[in-house]
Amino acid sequence: MMGRVNYDAVLWLSFGGPEGPDDVMPFLENVTRGRGVPPDRLAEVAEHYQHFGGVSPINRLNREAIAAVERELAAQGLDLPVYFGNRNWHPLVEDTVRRMAEDGVQRALVFSTSAYGGYSACRQYDEDILRARAAVGQKAPQLVKLRQFFDHPLFVESVADAVRAAYEQVGDPGARLVFTAHSVPTAADAASGPPEEGGHRYSRQVVEAARLVAERVGADAHDVVWQSRSGPPQVPWLEPDIVDHIEALHGDGVSAVVCCPIGFVSDHLEVIWDLDNEAADKAAELGMRFARSATPNSDPRFARLVVELIREQTGGAPVRKLSTLVSGGDTANGAPCATRCCEPARRPATAVDQKE
Numbered sequence: 001m002m003g004r005v006n007y008d009a010v011l012w013l014s015f016g017g018p019e020g021p022d023d024v025m026p027f028l029e030n031v032t033r034g035r036g037v038p039p040d041r042l043a044e045v046a047e048h049y050q051h052f053g054g055v056s057p058i059n060r061l062n063r064e065a066i067a068a069v070e071r072e073l074a075a076q077g078l079d080l081p082v083y084f085g086n087r088n089w090h091p092l093v094e095d096t097v098r099r100m101a102e103d104g105v106q107r108a109l110v111f112s113t114s115a116y117g118g119y120s121a122c123r124q125y126d127e128d129i130l131r132a133r134a135a136v137g138q139k140a141p142q143l144v145k146l147r148q149f150f151d152h153p154l155f156v157e158s159v160a161d162a163v164r165a166a167y168e169q170v171g172d173p174g175a176r177l178v179f180t181a182h183s184v185p186t187a188a189d190a191a192s193g194p195p196e197e198g199g200h201r202y203s204r205q206v207v208e209a210a211r212l213v214a215e216r217v218g219a220d221a222h223d224v225v226w227q228s229r230s231g232p233p234q235v236p237w238l239e240p241d242i243v244d245h246i247e248a249l250h251g252d253g254v255s256a257v258v259c260c261p262i263g264f265v266s267d268h269l270e271v272i273w274d275l276d277n278e279a280a281d282k283a284a285e286l287g288m289r290f291a292r293s294a295t296p297n298s299d300p301r302f303a304r305l306v307v308e309l310i311r312e313q314t315g316g317a318p319v320r321k322l323s324t325l326v327s328g329g330d331t332a333n334g335a336p337c338a339t340r341c342c343e344p345a346r347r348p349a350t351a352v353d354q355k356e
C-alpha cells in the first residue's frame with residue numbers, strides 16, 4: 001500500500017563541526033554557550049580539533065550520507081529534495097530553513113542524526129527546529145521530525161556487521177565487546193523521556209541497542225560504557241569512561257577489545273579522537289589488542305533506514321522495531337514529545353522556573 005507523499009522536502013539536521021582552524025573557537029562557543037563547560041576543557045577540546053587541522057569530518061560525512069539518501073529516494077521514486085542544516089556550524093539550520101522557505105517548501109520531514117532520546121540527542125534538535133522556524137517567521141515550513149531508531153532492524157544489522165568486521169580486524173574471537181555512547185550528566189539521563197516513563201530513556205535505549213547488536217554477533221559478554229565526558233568535574237556524568245574501562249578490563253586479564261561506538265551514526269571527531277586516539281592508545285600502552293567498529297554513515301542500509309523512516313510518515317512502510325522500548329522524537333515544529341520530556345538538566349532560569 002502506498003500512501004500519498006504529502007511532504008515536499010527533507011531536512012537533514014545535525015550537530016555541525018568546524019571546517020578550518022579559524023572555525024574551531026567560534027564553533028566551540030556555539031556548542032557550549034550557557035552550558036557551564038570550564039575553559040580548560042574547552043581549550044583541551046580545541047586542541048583535538050587543531051590536531052586535525054581544525055577540520056571535523058562531520059560535515060563531509062553528513063554530505064556523503066545525504067548523497068546516499070538522495071540516491072535511495074530516487075531509486076524508490078520519491079521526489080524529495082534533501083536540505084542540510086546544523087545546530088552549531090554552517091550550514092546553520094536557521095539559514096537552511098530560510099532557504100527552504102524561499103524555495104517554496106511548505107512541509108518537510110526532519111531527520112536528526114541521533115538514534116536516541118534524551119536532551120542532547122533529541123530534544124535539543126527540537127529546540128533547533130523551534131529556533132529556526134522562529135528566525136524565518138510566517139513563511140517557515142512545517143517541520144515534522146522523524147522518530148528515534150535505536151532498535152530499527154536496519155540500524156542494528158548495520159552496526160552488527162561493522163562489529164563483525166572489527167572482530168576480523170582484531171583477530172581474536174574472544175575479544176571483549178565494549179559499546180560506547182556519549183556520556184551526559186546523570187541528571188540529564190534521569191530526566192530523559194517523559195517523567196511517567198520513569199526516566200533514563202537515553203541510557204536504556206543505548207543499553208537495549210547494544211544488547212540487540214551483541215545478540216546478533218553472538219557475543220557471550222559485552223559492556224556498555226561512556227565517552228567524551230564534558231562539563232565541570234563536580235557534576236556527575238554517566239560512567240565508567242571507556243579509557244578507565246579498558247584499564248579495568250586489563251586488570252581482569254582481558255587482552256583484546258572490540259569497541260563499538262553505538263551512540264553515534266558517523267565517524268566524527270568524538271569517535272576518531274576519543275576512541276581511535278585516546279582509547280586505542282590506552283589499549284596499546286597496556287599491550288591489549290584493540291579495534292573500533294565503523295559507524296553506519298556510509299553503509300547503504302543507513303540510507304535505506306532513513307528512507308524507510310520517511311515512508312513510515314508518508315504511508316508506505318510499517319513501523320519496524322526490535323524492542324518494546326518506546327521510540328519518541330516524532331513531533332511537529334519543535335514541540336517536545338510530551339510535557340517535561342527530556343528537559344535540560346541545566347537550563348537558563350525562566351519566569352516559570354522562578355515561580356516553581
Ligand SMILES: CC1=C(CCC(=O)O)c2cc3nc(cc4[nH]c(cc5[nH]c(cc1n2)c(C)c5CCC(=O)O)c(CCC(=O)O)c4C)C(CCC(=O)O)=C3C
Pocket residue numbers: 015016017018028031032035037041042045056057058113114120121182183184185228229230231263264268269270
Ligand atoms: C548525547 C550527545 C551526543 C550524541 C547525540 C548527537 O550526535 O547529537 C553528542 C554528539 C556530539 N558532540 C559533539 C561535539 C561536542 N560536544 C560537546 C559537549 C557536549 N556533548 C553532549 C552530549 C552529546 N553530544 C553534552 C551533554 C555536552 C556538554 C555541553 C552541553 O550540555 O551541551 C562539545 C563541547 C566541548 C566538550 O566536549 O567539552 C563538543 C565539541 C559532536 C561533533 C563532533 C565533531 O565535531 O565531529 C557530536 C556529533
Ligand SMILES: [Fe+2]
Pocket residue numbers: 182
Ligand atoms: Fe557532544
